[in-house]
Amino acid sequence: MSITHCIFDLDGLLLDTESIYTECLQILCAPYGKNFSTETKLQMMGKSSLEAGQILIRNLNLPMTDEEFLTKSNDIYQEAFPSAELLPGAERLIQHLASHNIPMAIGTGSSHELFLLKTSGHRELFKLFDPVICTDANEIRLTKPEPDVFLACAEKFPSPPLSMSQCLVFEDGENGVRAAIAAGMKVVLVPSLPLSNYDPSVIQHATLTLGSLLKFDPVEFGLPPFDDI
């Protein structure tokens, strides 16, 4: 069945914020002589700031409380996120789908406050999404890999899809791919870390895996073809 609605992850999928997270968390860990590993990062991706901090503290045995992590990391994020850049192919795909009136949502593990900071350089483009569901929204009980964020997107579209299988999720994280599958949606994995780090079962269950959003062909999902090729 054709796709009628598209749902986009934010960090590492539309915006190059995963590289910023890595730099910020390396800065945070360095004074403790700890190394922020890719394995830990993959577990954190898609989680709320608090849950991600708890994973980091536990995995690296960091001598700090959850509150200390939130304060320290937030100070570093406030400086770093306003310069977040769009990833290759993101603007082209968003403008294309918008020009064909395909409903688009954002479903992110980010808080609404950090969403605003990260997208501050791209305000007009992010007005094309309705709804924008952040992980601190009232209706979100559980974060990715649970399906709550994506199910809330489906429910809040101005005109909701007939079935979850008509929603296509774009994701860069393991937790996000699992959440999309749990929601009964199709999912394109565009990894933001080398693919060799990903759980093979995540890659196997994704509908499609692409090296970049530039490689996405809307026609494969029954969406209108690009006009510029």
Ligand SMILES: O=c1[nH]cc([C@@H]2O[C@H](COP(=O)(O)O)[C@@H](O)[C@H]2O)c(=O)[nH]1
């Ligand atoms: O290195 C990290 N990557 C990602 C996260 C968390 O994961 C979210 C991004 O997940 P997603 O792209 O699925 O929204 C971020 O907003 C943040 O809460 C983090 O803490 N640290």
Ligand SMILES: [Mg+2]
């Ligand atoms: Mg992501």
